[in-house]
């Protein structure tokens with residue numbers, strides 16, 4: 001239940017190290033030898049350059065390895081097409097080294113064409129050898145760890161409601177299995193972080209992120225300025241929303257995520273556990289109100305302009321439409337519809353081919369459904385306007 005000074009001391013050293021533009025070792029820490037750390041890093045990079053994924057994985061700490069061969073980046077998604085060029089085309093310079101007892105860090109600058117990218121690499125000692133590790137893994141050490149049936153929750157802050165989190169994590173897996181026919185996954189790692197710390201800077205200003213390839217969720221712990229009931233609800237909803245992404249992305253049917261598929265992916269996650277920490281009913285109610293005011297765009301527009309409007313709004317319309325389908329069709333048809341986007345990302349065609357009918361007809365049926373719906377918003381969120 002207690003936190004250690006790990007995070008603040010790491011942040012202190014980040015500051016300290018960033019003041020120094022040159023490579024240097026803090027000799028008072030004997031546990032890391034900078035030249036050994038550098039050789040580990042170089043070994044890793046040369047394995048990557050020769051496309052030796054298994055060889056590259058040897059340089060990662062065993063707990064981080066799980067079942068994927070190569071891990072990379074601070075948050076440790078495996079190498080993907082976006083980051084591979086860093087290693088093949090860039091000139092990399094190590095600009096600083098900082099050891100801090102538990103771990104050490106290399107700051108690297110990659111020069112690619114006219115672009116410079118700064119990146120940190122973290123190492124921990126494993127049986128006396130420095131091994132690459134992702135930052136969250138390091139930060140989670142010494143913090144509260146609770147287990148649920150399908151994995152672990154790392155709570156990088158103080159949190160009095162871990163029992164609720166365990167229940168929420170278990171139920172997310174079960175709900176996704178029941179509704180979407182997606183099997184449970186084991187060894188999920190859920191990192192709950194306090195966004196007032198710099199950890200979330202790596203994610204941008206978003207409350208949560210899923211890294212399905214690594215079985216990993218990172219999401220925000222609600223602010224203590226809320227009531228305890230609200231805090232619990234927000235933290236659980238955020239975590240569960242991201243868990244849906246992890247659970248869906250590992251299945252054949254939902255695996256790839258072309259950008260326009262967010263209609264289905266975000267729609268499903270929002271329909272089940274809301275978004276931004278607020279439950280779906282809050283969004284559902286707002287959609288209902290806006291429909292009565294005649295200001296809800298057509299489904300065709302929602303689909304086409306998904307990223308052009310407030311994200312909460314797009315997520316809410318997608319979720320509301322999927323909820324309508326879920327109540328209207330049998331489970332198999334509903335799942336078939338959601339999965340159809342995987343091979344054919346086209347709302348008009350999938351409505352036609354799987355549900356049988358044109359989008360405009362379904363659009364008006366959706367509106368009728370929402371208008372007559374009895375939506376119960378929990379009292380703690382009564383009157384809340386998410387967009």
Ligand SMILES: [Zn+2]
Nearest residue numbers: 241245266269
């Ligand atoms: Zn999402």
